[in-house]
Amino acid sequence: MNLLLAFTSLQNGLMQFPTDIQTILSLVFYLVFILFIFYGQRIQMYVMIREVEGSLYRLKYIKDEGRKTAVETIKEIGKPQTDPTARVDRFLEYFTIAPQNLDPAGIVWKLEHILDIRDDRLKDEVKLMAPAANETQTNNLENTLEAAMALNYIYKIIRHFYLLGKKTLSLYVIMQLQMILPLIMREAEAYASALKAFAYGQPIGDGAGALVAAKLMHGHEIRKLPKDCVGATVQIEGRTAFVIKAEGPGGNVGKPGDAIKTVIDENGGKINMVIMIDAAMKLEGEGVGEVAEGVGAAIGGPGVDQFKIEDSILEYHIPINAVIIKEDIGDAVSPMRKEIYESVDKAIERMKQLILERTKEGDKVIIAGIGNTIGVAQ
């Protein structure tokens, strides 16, 4: 009874605010209104800064985990005499300066030279850090360190703009950062999941093309091709197919441009078709592992190999076709998803169909499986 009375009184009391409370409330309302007129943008900026700060914490955690994984893997596999932490820290700060492009003529060869030097330097560093690692493990460690390096770089760039925005209190610096952050976080999370894959030597989504080539050449005589690539001659539907991929199972992309050029030259340019199979970036809304077909050199990276392949096929007017397996950035660098693995057989079917439709019996075809061949032998 008491409670019922109290509830009714409370209801009436809350409906009829005392006049002094009403005055206080309207005063608070006006104060908040004026505050938002003058400081609205600043408040918005502080909210954005807080949001960026939260992501930066996550990035720092991911970066530290990357460094930790790299150091632990080196210690476990490489059995170094001394603690490799200092050397890993130095490695994470490595940079590469792209060649000057004021006069673009010949820039591809300059870029290739710089990339070769970088690759050799990184490999030497890994060998010094992990003396007990074999060739495959060295390649895997190099990939692990490169993922850690990428995470370190992303963290530093975001931290730079965050601090710059805080120092200058510029809404536009902070706003740009906050707007692009979801995409950057996606990439960082992708590299984070790549770390484990590289450290353990698991096949990654990017290796779908290499897996197609591996399935085709498995059981046939394998020969080495330049540089860090392997090849096999396989009979497919009465055609002679020269199958090429990077040498596995270590983390390696090889130089398919050089390998394709070698095979074309060996056959005096008498190649009827080149088919390239690679993992490609899917658009939102497309399914993971969808297979599509087109023309052109399907190969990513800095562009040196694409240039070389285009140059080689142009010399002999060889038609080039591409079969791609769609996936997003996260799937490309993390352990291979089941959908991608299953799409490999679909890609092989599509490629065989292409050979049947576009070539005659007795023709010669080059099939290049592009991508990082980590965890995929031949």
Next chain:
Amino acid sequence: MSKNAASNATTKVSPFVLLIIILTLVLSLTALIIALSMFSAPAPDYNAVITAGWLTLIGALGLVISTYVLLQARRRTQEKIATPPTLTTVECTKCGFKNVREFQRGDYIFKEAEKCEKCGNPTQIAAIYREVKEGHKERYRF
């Protein structure tokens, strides 16, 4: 290093903020207790009921806000990188018997693996993949 990383991940909520949250929580609970005792008084007068009502409102609001902030802060401190399990399919080269097991370091596709459970012949790793369980899949019209 790992200790540093762990401490960085867990000391994101400053002790000062944590103190304010706990203080708000305590004050809110006190307000609620006072309000309850005022409501349950034998003959509450009109003003006491109004005060108790305001105390309930303020207490409940404080309780909700501080709990929310505390949960949010806790959630942010539990950083981890999700790594779904990777599976290895081992296939017998003779009888085709397939065995799926967890990935082991050193596994790679086409590597010779353990002997076949069925026929004792050598097996080969046929596939290494991870299965992604799509939780809540958003539906789009396009």
